[in-house]
Amino acid sequence: MNPVDYFRIPSVSSRSFKVWQRNKDVFMKDIKLNFLPPFLEPILYLLALGFGLGKFVESIDGVPYARFIAPALIAVSVMYASFFECSYSSYVRMYYQKTFDAIIATPLTIEDVIAGELLWGATRSMINATVMIPVIALFGLIDLKYSLLIIPFAFFGGLLFAAIGMCFTAITPNIMSINYPVLLFITPMFLFSGTFFPLSALPVPLQYFATAFLPLTHIVNVIRTLSFGVLSSSLIFDVAWVLFVGVALLVLSINLMKRRLIV
Amino acid sequence: MATDLKKSYKDFVAVDGISFSIEEGEMFGFLGPNGAGKTTTMRMIQCVSPVTGGSLEVLDMDVSRQQREIKSLMGVVPQENNLDGDFTVYENLLVYSRYFDIPKDEAEKRIEELLDFVHLQEKRDVMTESLSGGMKRRLVLARALINRPDVLILDEPTVGLDPQARHLIWEKLRNLKKQGVTIVLTSHYLDEVEKLCDRLVVMDNGKILVEGSPMGVIEEFIGSDIIEAENNPELLECLRQKEAKYEVIGDIVHIYTDNAREISEILLMECSLSKISARPATLEDVFLKLTGRSLRE
Numbered sequence: 344m345n346p347v348d349y350f351r352i353p354s355v356s357s358r359s360f361k362v363w364q365r366n367k368d369v370f371m372k373d374i375k376l377n378f379l380p381p382f383l384e385p386i387l388y389l390l391a392l393g394f395g396l397g398k399f400v401e402s403i404d405g406v407p408y409a410r411f412i413a414p415a416l417i418a419v420s421v422m423y424a425s426f427f428e429c430s431y432s433s434y435v436r437m438y439y440q441k442t443f444d445a446i447i448a449t450p451l452t453i454e455d456v457i458a459g460e461l462l463w464g465a466t467r468s469m470i471n472a473t474v475m476i477p478v479i480a481l482f483g484l485i486d487l488k489y490s491l492l493i494i495p496f497a498f499f500g501g502l503l504f505a506a507i508g509m510c511f512t513a514i515t516p517n518i519m520s521i522n523y524p525v526l527l528f529i530t531p532m533f534l535f536s537g538t539f540f541p542l543s544a545l546p547v548p549l550q551y552f553a554t555a556f557l558p559l560t561h562i563v564n565v566i567r568t569l570s571f572g573v574l575s576s577s578l579i580f581d582v583a584w585v586l587f588v589g590v591a592l593l594v595l596s597i598n599l600m601k602r603r604l605i606v
Numbered sequence: 607m608a609t610d611l612k613k614s615y616k617d618f619v620a621v622d623g624i625s626f627s628i629e630e631g632e633m634f635g636f637l638g639p640n641g642a643g644k645t646t647t648m649r650m651i652q653c654v655s656p657v658t659g660g661s662l663e664v665l666d667m668d669v670s671r672q673q674r675e676i677k678s679l680m681g682v683v684p685q686e687n688n689l690d691g692d693f694t695v696y697e698n699l700l701v702y703s704r705y706f707d708i709p710k711d712e713a714e715k716r717i718e719e720l721l722d723f724v725h726l727q728e729k730r731d732v733m734t735e736s737l738s739g740g741m742k743r744r745l746v747l748a749r750a751l752i753n754r755p756d757v758l759i760l761d762e763p764t765v766g767l768d769p770q771a772r773h774l775i776w777e778k779l780r781n782l783k784k785q786g787v788t789i790v791l792t793s794h795y796l797d798e799v800e801k802l803c804d805r806l807v808v809m810d811n812g813k814i815l816v817e818g819s820p821m822g823v824i825e826e827f828i829g830s831d832i833i834e835a836e837n838n839p840e841l842l843e844c845l846r847q848k849e850a851k852y853e854v855i856g857d858i859v860h861i862y863t864d865n866a867r868e869i870s871e872i873l874l875m876e877c878s879l880s881k882i883s884a885r886p887a888t889l890e891d892v893f894l895k896l897t898g899r900s901l902r903e
């Protein structure tokens with residue numbers, strides 16, 4: 344394929360919703376188990392890091408440490424939920440369960456199937472954020488004024504990570520190889536995106552690198568600002584970055600999957 | 607309806623310029639050894655594999671342009687089962703019906719009928735992994751019928767089934783044919799193809815070797831009967847003198863004929879035969895004659 348072709352807008356129809364619905368139905372079968380991580384994880388992290396480690400950390404820019412990391416926990420969960428849904432889980436459905444093969448024998452096209460998978464991945468990010476906000480609010484670590492805006496934003500952030508996961512699914516030779524992007528990309532992002540310490544603690548070149556290439560940086564920025572009950576103009580840059588890169592990667596991921604699956 | 611249809615995977619040519627035309631309401635078989643290109647052809651008809659060259663129309667629609675329309679009128683039983691392992695038998699059918707935009711109450715009605723049709727009512731709430739191979743196959747068939755298709759594509763529908771399940775499926779197919787469904791299938795069970803298909807093609811190496819009705823093909827290439835005799839040099843000499851059509855297969859000789867009784871008598875009298883048996887020729891004989899007896903890699 345010509346490089347330009349990878350960014351050609353795919354024709355996706357509203358039928359992709361059926362794939363979303365399929366995944367939702369599977370999710371609902373184990374709803375209790377699926378709701379447990381977003382409920383339990385912030386509690387564990389806040390207890391260990393916020394109130395344990397936080398005793399030894401001075402407040403950051405005047406913000407208590409627990410309040411500083413609480414929104415980052417939401418951001419990390421947004422990343423994990425959709426990335427893992429559209430990498431390991433999509434790969435299992437594609438390769439082992441042959442779910443996609445079965446669906447493309449119906450009026451749905453492969454573009455619809457992938458779009459449905461991506462939408463579902465983003466939905467999982469949104470579900471996680473929705474569960475976590477009240478849990479964190481119980482600890483009194485979030486200003487509720489703009490907190491509801493975090494939910495739709497989690498969906499768009501989720502789309503971005505869903506697309507990243509799907510790109511790797513499209514090029515990975517086997518399921519084990521998905522460990523590489525996890526180790527080399529997702530885990531560093533988890534640590535170096537202003538999650539557990541401010542970006543300003545990093546050397547300046549690394550700060551630029553994080554801002555330019557680590558999507559989580561922008562997700563953390565937005566969710567943290569909203570969780571403080573502030574709307575600042577710097578958010579426009581972060582949101583624009585997420586939307587622009589998100590759309591580009593969504594298109595790329597669908598085209599890469601087409602290349603892999605249409606033979 | 608295909609004209610000069612071609613398919614390559616990178617440099618490898620899997621289907622090499624085949625033409626065929628399938629009539630509405632008929633049962634049409636694709637036969638051929640492993641790797642002949644049958645599945646590849648089915649996948650092009652299903653609009654899931656793009657054609658490399660030539661043209662292919664299904665229900666008067668082009669497979670590369672009107673995929674959705676074609677697929678909505680088509681039912682598919684793929685060679686490899688691909689039931690949704692996250693769901694039960696019933697849910698598999700329900701979820702699949704949504705892909706065709708079938709309203710829920712209509713779908714529920716159809717699912718009950720289909721579960722009866724393939725005898726899976728008792729297993730309706732079982733996860734598909736715990737079905738036996740034959741049950742899975744029947745469920746795939748039921749799934750292919752959920753949209754009441756005009757065209758049914760079956761890639762080895764009876765592979766790995768016991769005789770009961772196989773007969774059940776063939777009986778269902780006969781029923782469907784009566785209802786006017788066009789059925790396209792591949793199978794390695796040649797006796798069944800012989801009984802069921804109106805017409806067939808034999809493929810090998812991506813090409814069509816013959817086309818016709820099962821009887822027509824048998825008569826054209828073999829004659830109506832086959833006489834099997836033990837191989838010995840005298841017999842071969844005798845057959846050569848009589849200019850008979852025959853083939854040596856290990857220590858057996860097949861003599862092709864249209865008149866088994868007469869020829870047997872001649873052979874018994876003139877060629878000093880000891881053991882000989884006559885039987886009607888089958889599609890399997892044609893298949894082996896056309897595609898050779900060696901195993902495909």
Ligand SMILES: Nc1ncnc2c1ncn2[C@@H]1O[C@H](COP(=O)(O)OP(=O)(O)OP(=O)(O)O)[C@@H](O)[C@H]1O
Binds near residue numbers: 606615618642645
């Ligand atoms: N995705 C693919 N990539 C490359 N080559 C392929 C692919 N699919 C099939 N082939 C090749 O194309 C040829 C035809 O395969 P096909 O599956 O159509 O055979 P078949 O007639 O269905 O055989 P069988 O009776 O074993 O099912 C084979 O040589 C096969 O190796």
Ligand SMILES: [Mg+2]
Binds near residue numbers: 644646685
């Ligand atoms: Mg095959």
